[in-house]
Amino acid sequence: MDINAVTGLLAAAVVAGTPLLLAALGELLAEKSGIINLGVEGMMLVGAVTGFIFTIMTGNHWYGFLAAMIGGSLLAAIHAFITITLKGNQVVSGLALTIFGTGISGFLGKAYQGLTTADPVHAYAIPYLSDINGLGSVLFNHDPLVYISFLLAIIFWLILYRTRWGLSIRAAGENPAAADAVGISVSKVRYFCTIVGGMMAGLGGAYLSLVYAPSWQENMTAGRGWIAVALVIFALWNPLRAVVGSYLFGGVEAMTFGLQIAGIKVSSFFLQMLPYLLTIIVLVIVTIKMRQEAGAPNALGFAYDREER
Template sequence: MNTDYVIAFLASTAGAATPLVLASSGELVAERSGVLNLGLEGIMLVGAVAGFTAALHTGSLGIGMLAALLAGAAMALVFAFLVLTLQTNQVATGLALTLFGIGLSAFIGRDLVGQTIAPLPALSFPILSDLPFVGPLLFRFDAVVYGSLLLVALVAWVLGRTRLGLQIRAVGEAPHSAHAIGMSVTGLRYGTVLFGGAMSGLAGAYLSLALTPMWVEGMTAGRGWIALAQVVFATWKPRGLLLGAYLFGGVTVLQFHGQGLGIAVPSQFLSMLPYLATIVVLVIICRDPKTILLNKPMSLGRNFRAD
């Protein structure tokens, strides 16, 4: 295994981890406010097809990203209206949203299969990008990869150091108490759910505009579910999201590099690796109830109705 292969593997891991970082960061904020959105898979697919469609017809990847953000937020708005205003069950509504997103994305993208666009270009930093080993490993990614790292830092800062973050955490822990002191529980939850949807839409667009610059039906391949698992893996802490995303991203990339490494393992087993790793990690974490309950919002998944 030479240096070029190691660089390629690590760089591919960063790319594979980026949509997971985006989607799980948005979901973490929503869950810290007490809302569990199981519709990430469907939202990511709608974001992927919306972003690809907009970029294909306008020739602008920026407009494609914006369209994905808006499409993800629109899907999240439907979810928020159902669970926050109409008080439907969060789990059932999230599952229904995933099924709806899978069908809607397939319908919208039925005439887009096989078409391609130029992928999101990598940034180039003078001198730094040309450094041996470090250059291609750290300074030759596209803007979304770097933006995802900044997003995690921003989420950590907002939740841990700002008044808004304190309010989000208060609503997630004790919504009735937060309401009693004048906080808008429903308003805050609407905001966090829309933010989570927008980030999931952007994560989907990264798949169709950067990783594989084309539209393929069902191209998320379960990444929405992995993003949900990552929030638990991180025990609802932003800093744990990066570790989880890059771990799962590395396992995902391994299935493509396995044959190149001469690993005599059936391709079907290699395709199972990301999901197998997800299950193993969650089983290990959940063995200790104290670990899983340490930062879990007390009102997660519970509807709130002002008395």
């Protein structure tokens, strides 16, 4: 394998990891506030289809991305209403959301299969940075969404760990009763985080249908929503580790073909299994070492009811 093939593979890992990163950041935020949303796959699909439809209708992919975020957030709002206001079971509601999202995206996109967008997203090389040998082409010669996604990861980290907002979010997820006692509206925080999470999932979906493979295909996320959920655990609920994890998982996806072309014989079936295997391994190691679900917000998955305090 020559150096070009290697940098090509790394650049491909970044591109393949971007939809995962966007969706995982959203899920991470929601989980930090105490809401687990297993509807990521459904929200990504709805984002992918609404983004594609609006890009076709308006001829501008930025409207598409906006529509995708709205689409994803609408679905997330259903989840928020069921789990926060009605205090329903988060796992059940999330799973329902995935099934619902899969169905409705297929329904909405029926007439749009086999079309192409008139406004493909182009790569913009960042001046100076993209000239760095090797690293430049891996990180700084991509479409805008790639840059936005790694900026968002940093912003999410800063917000979560360096601001009062972040403290409120983490408090809502760790100890909602205490958060409530100091005057934080747990419901508001959780609503906000869940809905922003939906926006990010929608954006991740639209990345697939508008940038990666500009077209709409039923079920085109093909399980990436679930990888994003696994990724949050893999990253131990840290946005910066999520960046590393996304590119690692994206790298596995890119490698399936890279290795085949290089003539290195590793079963493609094995490679497709790797992200899940890595997540299981990380979970096992962390639980053995720390004797707890390291990094998982304490109140994750539990509805907060002031009266039951």
